[in-house]
Amino acid sequence: MGPEEETEDEQLVKEIEAIMAYKFKDSKLVVEALIHPSYYYPCKPEITYERLEFVGDAVLNCLVAREVFTSYPELPPGPLTRLRAANVDTEKLARVAVSHGLHRFIRHKAPQLEKQIQEFMESLLEYPIHSNGLLDPPKILADIVESLLGAIFFDSNSSLEIVWEVYRRLAEPLINPETLGKHPVSELHELCQKNRMELRFLKETWTEDTSIEVLVDGNSVGSATYGNKKEIAQNRAAKAALDWLKNALADHDPPSDSQSDP
Amino acid sequence: MGPEEETEDEQLVKEIEAIMAYKFKDSKLVVEALIHPSYYYPCKPEITYERLEFVGDAVLNCLVAREVFTSYPELPPGPLTRLRAANVDTEKLARVAVSHGLHRFIRHKAPQLEKQIQEFMESLLEYPIHSNGLLDPPKILADIVESLLGAIFFDSNSSLEIVWEVYRRLAEPLINPETLGKHPVSELHELCQKNRMELRFLKETWTEDTSIEVLVDGNSVGSATYGNKKEIAQNRAAKAALDWLKNALADHDPPSDSQSDP
Incomplete structure (x- = not known):
């Protein structure tokens, strides 16, 4: 040296x-x-x-x-x-x-x-x-x-x-029980179960990258594409579906104790 | 108490x-x-x-x-x-x-x-x-x-x-590099590769228990059935195949430096 x-x-x-x-x-x-x-x-x-x-x-x-x-x-x-x-x-x-x-x-x-x-x-x-x-x-x-x-x-x-x-x-900060987020796929499963909705994950065939489509009650509500890692594509598709679904549920079903301004 | x-x-x-x-x-x-x-x-x-x-x-x-x-x-x-x-x-x-x-x-x-x-x-x-x-x-x-x-x-x-x-x-005794055994599936893969043999694992359909059959060059040389645990059935089938194969290879191909008694 x-x-x-x-x-x-x-x-x-x-x-x-x-x-x-x-x-x-x-x-x-x-x-x-x-x-x-x-x-x-x-x-x-x-x-x-x-x-x-x-x-x-x-x-x-x-x-x-x-x-x-x-x-x-x-x-x-x-x-x-x-x-x-x-x-x-x-x-x-x-x-x-x-x-x-x-x-x-x-x-x-x-x-x-x-x-x-x-x-x-x-x-x-x-x-x-x-x-x-x-x-x-x-x-x-x-x-x-x-x-x-x-x-x-x-x-x-x-x-x-x-x-x-x-x-x-x-x-720091270490993740604690309060800041521990939910996994998007689990959260989506829970949300659909609670609202009695049918949830399906579909994988696009014939594409080089992995494309995942999320269907809720037969309608596409989220999708994602990510190289060759199915898990990432699936998580991102679930997250997109969650965002869409939460929005849709909030629009259709406003909380009764809502105190929002008119 | x-x-x-x-x-x-x-x-x-x-x-x-x-x-x-x-x-x-x-x-x-x-x-x-x-x-x-x-x-x-x-x-x-x-x-x-x-x-x-x-x-x-x-x-x-x-x-x-x-x-x-x-x-x-x-x-x-x-x-x-x-x-x-x-x-x-x-x-x-x-x-x-x-x-x-x-x-x-x-x-x-x-x-x-x-x-x-x-x-x-x-x-x-x-x-x-x-x-x-x-x-x-x-x-x-x-x-x-x-x-x-x-x-x-x-x-x-x-x-x-x-x-x-x-x-x-x-x-004790802790397992050391000398006593660390090979996993039967890996060992079988290596042996087949070395002898240029085609190796396949087949799973019996229509059975309640998991049955695995090992085919080497198209011939069944080992099988095992084990409840609902595919891994155990697969390992045991590989072990059976290994035992059979080692025997067969020894019969066909005796080591030249063998010093066994007549």
Whole structure:
């Protein structure tokens, strides 16, 4: 390693330490946590963030499980699981990464990554809070949050408390039972059931992208198209249908205690 | 709580402490860790093992992730994940439960449970080591190992080291890269690919149970039927096909360096 490269690493470590508010004993862990498998291309990658990400993911799940268990002693296991998931899923972690600028430090040779990250950051303007399945964030953004937490876990001699302090600060506000949104597909199912409406999801055949159409009582009330990811298309179609349906139900069935101005 | 019931709880705690080699400060956690949702039937269960299991599962995943990461510094993330999974999956944990007699302390009102546990224990005679997907253990056996580990985690003030000491002793020998078996479906795919054979899995229609037939180059070489769980039927059919195929390949293609007696 030349002196110039050494300085680059040192600079990287300093900036990451400032963001994470944690001082590393073993700064090699920081560098490792940010190396994408493409970085050594065309050579075989010797070190990538993936091993640290594997551990960081498990540590984070453990910490958030403990947090929701102790914060909500009355909450049954089902809602506990959903609450944990929302606080550690790809979208939540990708938001953490970009809001603290961690994506700037990824070492990679995958040119499309920059564009994907840029697009995700732009879509956050449209979805300022967790979208519950409408966004498709680049997984690498979540991965590096996990790998950096894994690095801190080992560097701190397996201290759960230190890792938790770091993540809690980076991730605030954590999603709680009040801010935990409903998944659009579940919400649409509930709404249709309540109003005795027949709900169907149809997938367009013969198209390259995945197009999903939502039919309620036989009428198309929402649709969405999204590359090759059926789940995103389905969630967005459900969201469009929900918006339409709520509007329609409000028009036909104004609440009796409405106090709106004439 | 009457004095008799108190004695029963005390007895329970003592026996669990002996098995886990851990002395609880808060013995209510032990009781909670062993209450199946059926126990309070027909009343709504107030306390069940499920919340502790949720945390215990996450703690165990974290501990085994750390263990395989540090024990095998050269192992890529894929094999790390498989190694972790094998040491925390339902079969491994169910084996831990029955080998230490933990199943005797489950508080439930689900009569079929006893029979399922009995059948699982009998099947262990046929499969003395991890079956890699051929067995279908009652999930509750894995659940109570996780809930008891969750109980120790909270009782020990979130000490990863204490929980790890307990689990390592209960679970030994841990599965390592040498003892990690292959999944029969993957192994069959590899074997067929290597020998340029066409492999197909067919599912019998019109039957109530799930029946899977394995065809290699158009010939049925293995089959299995298993209730409504396609995965178990598929794994067992693959295992039968593997046994048949290995035999057939050995007969047709004896190794040239064979030193068998005439």
